Amino acid sequence: xxxxxxxxxxxxxVLLLSAGGIIALAALSAGMGSVPLPMSEVVKTLTxxxxxxxxxxxxxxxxRLPRILTALLAGAxxxxxxxxxxxVFRNPLADPxxxxxxxxxxxxxxxxxxxxxxxxxxxxxxxxTSGQLLVILASSAGAGAxxxxxxxxxxxxxxxxxxxxxxxxxxxxxxLVSILMFFSxxxxxxxxxxxxxxxxxxxxxxxxxxxxxxxxxxxxxxxxFVKPLDALLLGDTYAQSVGTRVRQSRCxxxxxxxxxxxxxxxxxxxxxxxxxxxxxxxxxxxxxxxxRVLIPASICIGALISLASDFVARGPGLDVVLPLNAITALVxxxxxxxxxxxxxxxxxxxx
Amino acid sequence: xxxxLPATVLSATALAIGYQxxxxxxxxxxxxxxxxxxxxFVCLLGPNGTGKSTLIRSLSGMQAPLSGVIxxxxxxxxxxxxxxxxxxxxxxxxxxxxxxxxxxxxxxALGRHPYSGWFGSLGTADHAxxxxxxxxxxxxxxxxxxxxxxxxxxRQKISIAxxxxxxxxxxxxxxxxxxxDLPRRVELMRILRDxxxxxxxxxxxxxxxxxxxxxxADRLWVLNHTGGLIQGYPEAIAMSGQFARxxxxxxxxxxxxxxxxRAHPAPCLRVKVTGDGVPALxxxxxxERLGFGLTREAQHAxxxxxxxxxxxxxxxxxxxxxxxxxxxxxxxWFQTQNWSEDG
Numbered sequence: 001x002x003x004x005x006x007x008x009x010x011x012x013x014v015l016l017l018s019a020g021g022i023i024a025l026a027a028l029s030a031g032m033g034s035v036p037l038p039m040s041e042v043v044k045t046l047t048x049x050x051x052x053x054x055x056x057x058x059x060x061x062x063x064r065l066p067r068i069l070t071a072l073l074a075g076a077x078x079x080x081x082x083x084x085x086x087x088v089f090r091n092p093l094a095d096p097x098x099x100x101x102x103x104x105x106x107x108x109x110x111x112x113x114x115x116x117x118x119x120x121x122x123x124x125x126x127x128x129t130s131g132q133l134l135v136i137l138a139s140s141a142g143a144g145a146x147x148x149x150x151x152x153x154x155x156x157x158x159x160x161x162x163x164x165x166x167x168x169x170x171x172x173x174x175x176l177v178s179i180l181m182f183f184s185x186x187x188x189x190x191x192x193x194x195x196x197x198x199x200x201x202x203x204x205x206x207x208x209x210x211x212x213x214x215x216x217x218x219x220x221x222x223x224x225f226v227k228p229l230d231a232l233l234l235g236d237t238y239a240q241s242v243g244t245r246v247r248q249s250r251c252x253x254x255x256x257x258x259x260x261x262x263x264x265x266x267x268x269x270x271x272x273x274x275x276x277x278x279x280x281x282x283x284x285x286x287x288x289x290x291x292r293v294l295i296p297a298s299i300c301i302g303a304l305i306s307l308a309s310d311f312v313a314r315g316p317g318l319d320v321v322l323p324l325n326a327i328t329a330l331v332x333x334x335x336x337x338x339x340x341x342x343x344x345x346x347x348x349x350x351x
Numbered sequence: 352x353x354x355x356l357p358a359t360v361l362s363a364t365a366l367a368i369g370y371q372x373x374x375x376x377x378x379x380x381x382x383x384x385x386x387x388x389x390x391x392f393v394c395l396l397g398p399n400g401t402g403k404s405t406l407i408r409s410l411s412g413m414q415a416p417l418s419g420v421i422x423x424x425x426x427x428x429x430x431x432x433x434x435x436x437x438x439x440x441x442x443x444x445x446x447x448x449x450x451x452x453x454x455x456x457x458x459x460a461l462g463r464h465p466y467s468g469w470f471g472s473l474g475t476a477d478h479a480x481x482x483x484x485x486x487x488x489x490x491x492x493x494x495x496x497x498x499x500x501x502x503x504x505x506r507q508k509i510s511i512a513x514x515x516x517x518x519x520x521x522x523x524x525x526x527x528x529x530x531x532d533l534p535r536r537v538e539l540m541r542i543l544r545d546x547x548x549x550x551x552x553x554x555x556x557x558x559x560x561x562x563x564x565x566x567x568a569d570r571l572w573v574l575n576h577t578g579g580l581i582q583g584y585p586e587a588i589a590m591s592g593q594f595a596r597x598x599x600x601x602x603x604x605x606x607x608x609x610x611x612x613r614a615h616p617a618p619c620l621r622v623k624v625t626g627d628g629v630p631a632l633x634x635x636x637x638x639e640r641l642g643f644g645l646t647r648e649a650q651h652a653x654x655x656x657x658x659x660x661x662x663x664x665x666x667x668x669x670x671x672x673x674x675x676x677x678x679x680x681x682x683x684w685f686q687t688q689n690w691s692e693d694g
Binding site: 224226227230231233234237238240241242243244245283287288289290292 | 411412413433434435436437438440441442444452453457458461462464465467469470471517
């Protein structure tokens with residue numbers, strides 16, 4: 001079919017362009033930062049050349065490279081998780097955090113930073129390495145526990161109710177966090193707020209050994225559900241009528257999404273808007289609703305936006321790191337508004 | 352393939368349908384024995400709440416029956432794995448369809464899911480079947496249009512094409528004509544009936560549209576309030592007065608002389624109409640709509656209308672007469688009269 005061929009060409013173009021963009025941005029990110037490095041040094045380091053200044057080499061290999069990989073993985077994970085959520089809930093504004101991942105993680109972190117610390121479990125000032133790991137554990141545990149509760153409840157009710165249950169649990173946990181914050185000291189609050197800004201810089205090679213497999217297995221699991229996801233676009237009953245095991249597929253898809261979103265939140269903090277913006281951009285650019293197209297596109301576009309946001313957040317040429325969450329919101333919200341304005345209604349937006 | 356199949360493709364024995372929530376069971380209809388033959392177009396009728404949708408959902412396997420056995424192609428339905436089931440039964444529902452960026456072709460292609468592999472890749476045969484399905488419902492030119500841009504009628508056609516692409520021998524449709532205007536409804540019923548006959552499909556369609564069902568269906572299934580099912584040829588059910596019994600609680604009057612429902616129950620004012628052809632037919636329809644009954648005896652009538660060969664309406668009421676040049680004036684005359692003393 002002619003038009004199908006044109007869709008294929010379009011998709012290939014989108015994937016190639018975003019992959020090219022990722023490589024270019026990754027090179028830029030490796031070179032720029034608080035210490036600008038010449039591109040030749042970056043290339044030399046990566047090719048394993050020995051004639052590189054060991055300090056520069058360490059900056060690139062131990063700080064910038066893990067950060068770039070983390071940004072790519074997190075973007076791919078959030079983009080895909082957002083796509084899965086939007087399809088399963090048939091809601092254009094669903095993102096990984098509607099199931100309470102975000103709030104669960106923040107409760108875990110709040111308990112560690114605000115409640116336990118005054119009780120004697122001290123964290124090294126400014127979050128040292130051991131404290132870091134504790135925060136990651138706390139946020140992963142919080143996200144995991146919340147998801148478990150939501151998934152458990154979701155087995156008894158329909159899809160829309162799951163969405164609302166997720167939201168209500170988020171509000172409840174948000175309230176608990178507020179109460180914790182109310183009784184906390186200023187410096188504790190500051191470290192909590194820093195965590196909630198989101199940051200890719202905290203993930204070292206050691207953390208990546210856990211983070212990367214978690215994300216990759218989540219992506220692999222998602223890619224196994226291309227057909228049920230397509231069928232679910234028609235709604236549960238139709239999906240069932242074409243032979244989809246709806247409950248089973250939905251449960252596994254939600255587990256994949258939870259794994260992806262939970263891992264990112266655990267290691268990088270809550271990162272908003274990527275999960276909404278990447279799938280929408282993918283649908284818009286590829287002109288397709290097929291998940292065979294949308295999953296790879298969301299992975300690439302999610303990774304690209306994520307890397308770009310991190311690049312901007314580190315304020316090249318400046319000596320500061322801006323809150324990553326603010327940058328992703330600045331990128332993501334206009335994308336959603338633009339998509340809405342173009343489609344004029346919600347139905348058109350969800351494509 | 353067709354010859355080897357038994358004529359009955361879908362059957363149910365001692366079927367009870369309804370809902371079960373925990374310990375409470377609500378039975379909607381029970382003791383249903385039914386069979387759907389290959390190549391027949393059956394319409395399912397019944398007042399609201401008698402379980403038309405529940406029956407469709409139960410027969411399609413989306414809802415477990417409370418008791419009884421459903422057999423499809425000779426096998427017990429619940430023993431058939433989902434993918435295999437999807438090759439045997441397709442459904443068209445009144446559910447909201449996928450929003451946004453999906454074109455008609457992609458939507459119809461979803462009907463190939465029971466045949467395609469892990470990633471849903473489509474082969475030449477799949478594409479041929481999709482094209483055929485689109486053409487069969489007369490929607491070939493809609494293939495590249497977005498679903499969201501289609502009218503209700505076009506969307507319903509695509510929905511049926513999707514079911515056709517599934518290549519199942521049984522198609523169950525739950526009120527597919529509900530939101531369509533009359534020409535669209537007639538068109539759709541004709542398409543479906545012809546498909547049933549030409550493709551040897553067993554087609555069951557639930558509808559509120561009694562008139563169309565009577566005209567198009569090969570057989571009728573009528574669910575009544577007591578949870579029973581009347582089956583038969585449309586004409587046989589119409590003549591037996593069973594419609595009257597089924598729909599009486601709905602405050603409707605089935606009139607076997609016209610093959611339709613009276614707009615007003617038990618008219619007490621009667622009019623005698625003399626005349627032939629189209630003017631007489633529509634005059635009677637107008638009177639019925641206005642709440643009058645018809646009679647042949649002048650002494651039972653509150654007034655008499657004679658349609659002359661010149662195309663005038665001569666009305667006689669209480670000895671005085673009135674002449675209307677067309678049906679509009681006649682209707683206006685009826686509306687301006689005070690009928691309260693005639694009762």
